[in-house]
Amino acid sequence: MSNDDEMVGYRQQPGKLPFSRPGSGGKNQFSELRDIQLIPESQGGKKHQPKGDHRHDPLISGTSIGKSTALVDSKWKVTGKANYGDDIRLSNELIGKIVRSPHHYARVLSIDISKAVELEGVIAIATGADAQNSFGVLPVTKDEHAMAIEKTRHKGDLVACVAAIDEITALEAVRLIEVEYEVLDSIHDMRKGLDDSEYPIHDRGQYHIGESNVQKRVFQEFGNIGEMIPNSVANHKSNWLFAGVNHGFTEPHAVVADWDPSGRLTLYTPQQVPHYVHRALADVLEIPMHQINVYRTFVGGGFGGKSDPFPHEMCAAILARKSGRPVRITFDREEVFWVNRGRHPSRIEMDIHADSDGRLCGVQTDALIDGGAFASFGHVTTYYNGVLHTAPYELGAFHYTGARVWTNKPASGAMRGHGAVNSRCAVEVGLDDIAEQLSVDPITLRLANLLPPFSATITGFRITSIGMRECLEKVKKASNWDKKFRQLPLGHGIGIGCGFFISGSGLPIHWDPNKFPHATVHLKIDMDGGVTIHTGAADIGQGSDTVVAQSVAEVLGLPLDMIRVRSRETDTSPVDLGSYSSRVTFMNANAAISAAMEIRKDLLKAASIITETEIEKLVIGDRRIFDKQDPAIGVSYLEALHKAQEDRGALTSSGSYRTPPMGRAHKGAAAGLAPAYSFSAYVAEVKVDMETGQTKVLEVWAAHDCGKALNPLSVKGQIIGSCHMGLGQVLSEEMKYSRGGDLLNPDLLDYKIPSIHEMPKVNPIIVESNDLEGPFGAKEAGEGPLLPILPAVCNAVYDASGIRVNELPITGDRLYKEIEKKCKILKISNPLNLPNPSLIHSDLQTVLESRASKHSERDLERILSEEKTPYHNGALFGMNPEVPGDEQDSRWEIRVIPDDQYLSNPRLAGSAWRHVERRKRND
Amino acid sequence: MSRFRLPMIPASDEVSWTSKINNVDFSTTIASNSILLDVLRNKGGSLGTKRGCDLGTCGCCTVLVDGIPKLSCLTMAKEVEGSKITTVEGLSLGHHLHPIQETFAEYGGSQCGFCTPGFLVVISALLDENPNPNDHEIKTAIEGNLCRCTGYQQIIDSVKAASEIMLNNVKIEDSTSPKSDPHPGFNN
Ligand code: FES
């Protein structure tokens, strides 16, 4: 301020600015008054809060949150100015190409590069000898190398790489490199991975499970399943086979490595998780992390497929180091399938038991998952296949055995809905079957078995907000369920499926020591008034930059055109764990809010000094800070900012987020633990051509509880996009392998991603449960929405045809085979005469309905009450809700290691426990 | 393995090649067997034209050749010698975006954005020919384009909104026009 005296009793004339300020000018020269419809009731506004207050209520300025917002980087994307991996063109660049193994499993005996070196234009060649250190996304399973050290483990595995002046020369050099292999016996059937093998695919050194290819095994027993099953009156049993699927992002992997004259490496890569690459590069190149800058380019789709540190990224760095020139490696579509990391091919056995009260007294799951050649996120995936279907229902007992095996295929990894998708499909289809056996409506069955808000699941996960009930009720109504279910003619059906997913993972993968926050966001504001956000959150198209910008904009009362997000480089952004496990909105927006709150405090203080009004009376609105009672007493944002800057120059702040302490202590208790969970319920309506087995999805009603839709446009986009991806998996997508183990369809012609014509109308329904810890109430919306579409379609196919297909995808020929089979069994010659499933409600239906409505009241009470009394899973079965089951009944003891009785007759994946775990090889 | 992205036709020497890319005359020398996509990306200054598959399956590489959508990954450069080529970079008029560019941003037609250039050129051709397409016409126009993010629905919303803009001749603001004033007065 030039003259403090002028400021006394500062009252601004309407429409008049007392003086212009450096950096001012531009459009919208008048501030909009706060729209009281957007201000929560708790703050004196009119925004109805049926779910109670939220701790972020005082921060609402009505600027940005909850408004459909174009992605802040969308203008780059629509003009072709967005630079993805292969668009980074540095001067003097070389083109890198990779020599890949033609064998499924082989020992590399020798590599002769002499001819390739001679070729004009070849500048550098690297082999496994150039990078001996292993890496991997999880610190416990670093089983990958830049290039083969001793063995190649799948067709397409990296053996060597070349950098040359152009593509043609590089490819020619690849051809000239002669590799001598000793071919080993490969395994392709995941069941074989459970056996002892003469040459296990990985030697795990200190620790391994027998001589087998079992990479990870899990045994979990919660509650006494033996005692529960005899009570059951309905039992579902199924054996599922899920084909592997690939993310199918449109941008193939690409990377550019460049060592600058000071000897620092910049790696340009479309990564979801720059921080893990950062670490892996340091390991492999044997340089400290501060010598590396990982630059995240625009990412042309991730879905989990760009979240491992990749060997080709190491190769580019090694080649660039050797050649002294920038090196660019770009994959073609086939290579994308060779690195894969898609959803695991899985064999899942699902048993569900329900008692005469329609309670789910037992769930038993056995999941064998095919990890392919590398561990990737496998530890986590193995757990997720079990623990992520212990909610939203209250269970009497839960038993899970899971195993992940190495096979000689491209590695499986994390893909949208990580580890939860296949087993969720099996559970939800199982529930449909249970409902049919009990002659009740499947939606009612679900509504009568939901966990309440602020409860603990059987595995000890802390459920906070839960919008499951609302999701179910909304899709039921929107889809006109009661008029359609079991009432549509043969070949036309409707089905329901639900989902439950983590909103951020409670346990950061790489925090050793486990002391850092999960997410950190920095803000910088200088005299121009624009806000620079530094975050390491990787925008992969899901709109994380936008959500972080919106959060800051909301707190500071600014339009988005005054916010710029800098999230690309590890040199400038605070460390972030990356875009996986649906953590970004929850964690980064929370961190952004705390950073913005600091700036807000400074601004309010400055405004209070200028206007001589107590801070408590001031509110932030559209680019102005003013007295709640009298808007004329106030200052512009820029005035307050300049005042706040007087002593210290630019305002900076740092905010961070860490998860609260939660969960239990048994082995594996942290897997699946999250600060909040999302819920969803979908109804799908399908047509099945009974004479060809062809399924067409007509319409989907998709309700998802995302806590609070910060950007409804994006939430809807995520829901519809998830439907699209899930529909691919359930109806057409499949990585097909020949009997000899060859991948038959590494291209987008034979790997069938739904086109516009296969896409039904999706009606996204946003449910807002207002999570108390979420940023403005928000939870995830990126992965959870994928889960319900698979079972909804499977159940709809059953409703249409009376046939349960337990092998995905449900292609025409697969379904037709089942139709034929059924015709034969029923001795019906024309499939159009097959019986249609029907439903006449049993007495249980009314029992369930009244339980559901009682529970609905209970839930609302729990949400609104100040005192949250504990509710542990098991209360529905007469246990004391205040304490976990195992603490009140010794029979409920949690077991994580099988006993001899189990081992005498293990299930498929459970048989992985036959092997003796060894801490040291050969002892 | 992974070799099909090279042209199968043997190259003769470098030949000269001219065309009009986004309304600017362009000439260069290329290998006689060059693929249009490579020429556009490596020499023609159009990194906005994307390579998603090389097999004509994804549509990311679509450009307009004399106004007609073509997959540039399946087009030999020589075939289109002398043609008028429009890429995503050529859709906007200076800083005035084409309506479909504007609405793609506004209505969620673009998430990761990698498929976007392909969709945009196809749709701009559609709208040029038929400024008021119905659902079926829109679907048919974009059936050759894959999008893994959006599930297409918001793309269709964007097309409809763009059509509205074109029919009503709404003017789209220059993106360089002034942004918000950080020092506003207030309205009573
Ligand atoms: S790159 Fe041309 S269609 Fe995919």
Ligand code: FES
């Ligand atoms: S927006 Fe990502 S593929 Fe279409």
